[in-house]
Amino acid sequence: MCVIQKSVEQLLSSLLVILVTLSSIVQAQIQSQISTIDQKQAAQKLGDVPPPANLSSDDKPDAKLAVYQVHRIGEKLLALRSVRAKAFEIARLAAVLWKPDETRARFLFEKALTLTIANGNDPDARALSALHRRVIALIARSDAEWAKRLIDSAAKREAEDQSSKAASAANIGTALGLLEEDPPVAVQFAERSLTSGIHRAFLDFILTLRKKDEPEANRLFLQALNYLSQQPAVNITEFHLLGLYLFTAPDVIHPDARVMTVVEDIFVPNITADRPGVPRALVRAYLATAADILWRMAADSEQRKFSYALCYMLLPKSKNAAPDLTAKFDAVMATLTPQVPSGLTSDSAFRYINLPPTTTEEKLTKAENQPDHQSRDMAFLEIALQGCDKGDFKTARIAQGRISDLEASQRLAAIIDFGEGAWAIKQNADLLKAEALANRLPQGIERSILLQSIAKIQGKGPNKNLTEETVDKALKAARSISDGRRPFLLLTAAAQLANLKSPAVHSALVEAIKDFNSFEESALSKLDWAQTVQIGPMNARFPLEVANVEFRFNEAFHAVALADPEAAMARAEELRHENLRAQGLVEVGRAFLEKVPPKESEQNERPIQVDEDGMRKSASKTVMPLYPEDALRKREQGVAVIELQYDAKGDVVNTTVLEAPSRSIGDAMVTAVRQWKYLPSKKEDGTPVSIRGKLTFYFEIDKDGTGVVKNPKRYR
């Protein structure tokens, strides 16, 4: 018993030891759990402390202040007298405000819509309706569905016969406005425009879209053909114009140029040459629809003339592309011939279309042989104009030298110098040549514009003083201009100074504002950015275009406002003309919002690096980059890599192009990737985290010259 008791005692004591140990372990575990809970609670409590003042936890004071400033600007705009300036600028401000304050933005959009509802059919009402459509186009960028509903209800309001036209115009206008930023949504609007007719701007749309997304543009073109083939009466001219999508005039420099040629007494688009790279199937579809439409025969004698001209141009094409349709075209020709004026059926009617290209020598000799001074001068002016268009400045100078009208010749000399300088910058960024030409030019608009273009390129380099000197020279040249273009040039020069962070921006801005106020409003609107040379009845127009600067008020004021929004706001309010004041204020509002530094939480938080697999798997919306048109033209292709960071909500907040065949390809990639959306990201403990990683794209040009953007093989 004793033994048993002893052994029991031993067992007991050992078990007790085990028990105590176990319980202490369990205790410790419970303790540790409690302590972590305590810590968590403490942490939570710290986070729950109400933020000071009236700031919500994730908005920094700067952001609040900026939004407040934009609200103030909104009030100022609403107080304007001019309804038109007010309505459109309110809408622009609303578009700017959409992201930080959607409620207020919606309110402003509503205001702009109400202000532009027109009654009646007088010119004022029509202008207001056009404005209403532009407001809708702005809304489409923020809320496409809302815009669609608005277009439909606006169409209902219009008179019965106007409604379809108005809807078509609104839809295609919106589509064009959206094309740069959001091509897929733009296509939706273009498609909608087709349900109520084919608007003139439809051709603009598909021509531009083709450079971004050819299959989509081709699809829309076919859809338009389909629509037309179902119409009882088709406007032949409209159909003829649509042919410019497939064909062009021979010998044109810019393939999208619309060459209208005179045929007897009518003007028709010249579509006798083929555009390179157009799919045969499209040509066939166009010819088949044309044969159908022409076969129906127009009742109106005017329309029959256009039908004849169209048939004349399409007949040779059908022999090539669709021989089975030739008989039908022949039959149409045969039926139309007795029904149109005999002049049209003579061979000479189409002489301008079939004109063989002439050499420079021939042209000069022909001009020389003109019977009188004026005709000679006019012919030389024409040659100079063509030379400038084609970049053949040598010929332009020869022609200019032979013009006997001294004033015109002198004026033309400056224009040619300018044209050559602008060409040197655009084609090969040849600054030395452009500078030499600019220095040769007299003070005036040509010199000022060319110098600003040069300064823009110099500004990208390290030498700020040199750039500032050039801008200064441009300012000086601008001062000797006497028309309403002067203040615009002063303002763009100020914008360049602002980009350079030069203190001279303030005085330049003051000068520009004073200058704007010195002109009447009519002198500042509808400016022609071209120089004209007049000889007798001929008025030759030379556009004053440079590749890298546009003389627009909004862009320039925006640059100035970014340098110092407060000062720019004060200056904008000094503007005498309401529409300019309104535009300026909107740009100031934009600048206020853009200057808000990124949220501190985003700055401090270290993003988690993931590989490309991860970057692609967690994306909830992806947008492929579009092949930039100029890159395609310059045949730039290759791999492009972008690094991006998205925040915890899944919005892309940062992008860096690491590698790209050209700048425009890099830009296209940024535009696309900025639209990507990601699934919200959290760490394991639930704290939001931002993610960083790379994406790769291949920009390739295939055999028929089409630009294709591909994902790496691994993701195809």
Place this chain on the structure above:
Amino acid sequence: MTIRILNIAVLVAAIVLSTVLVKKFYFPAAQNSDYRIAPDARLIINGINWADSERTVLLALGKECKYCSGSAEFYRRLAAGIAGQTNIRLIALFSEKESEGEAYLEQLAVPIREVRYTSLSSLGIKSVPTLAILDRNGVVNDMWVGKLSPLKESALMSKLRLEDTRSPDEWSINEANLERKVANKELLVLLDIRERAAYALKHRDGARNIPLDELPVRAQDELPQDHAIIIDGNDPSQTDLAYSILDSQGFAHVFVLVKNAPPAKQHSP
């Protein structure tokens, strides 16, 4: 009285103890599901006495695993090397769910005599191939997972003090040979895997830059399969990784550029 209390205490203790034991016995996996084999871990496999040889090389394989069959050439060299040694034992492990491991090895022509079937996951082996070197006590000294790069292969061989029969020329190239290949206009791509900034600062003539972290994505699109790919980089661990990436993507002629040693510093007397 005291005895009765003691008895109750014994009973309670017994219940507690048995619960603990039952729990441990019935749910061992629940406790160890995340366990992974790692160096310094001690392995116990029924029927294997680690003390039988100075070192044991364990090779865990799977019949469906492509990296296993892809590494056959190395396993052949390894097995041949070990066959000449008396103090190293080589054991192939297959999951108990598989059978005919011997036939599989025969098919790959890998001469391993000792084959065992066991639960790999309970040993902490989560993926195959896994190669581990154990000492006399069954403690893991070194281990490798996946298909090995040439550099790792030779490290493993030298750890076992085995002579590697594979010539370094099969996977590496020196500068003189590279120059010769270039001069002969042989089809090759000189691939610089350093960061863009380092590449931009200085790089070899004709070198093409794909930073290492982008290589898995870009290799298939940008590197020709029929060219010799010569990897240039500063860090051996990086060139080694690049080699493995290209190897696993099916590039057949991949070489790591071995640079000439920098000239030794002259000591002035």
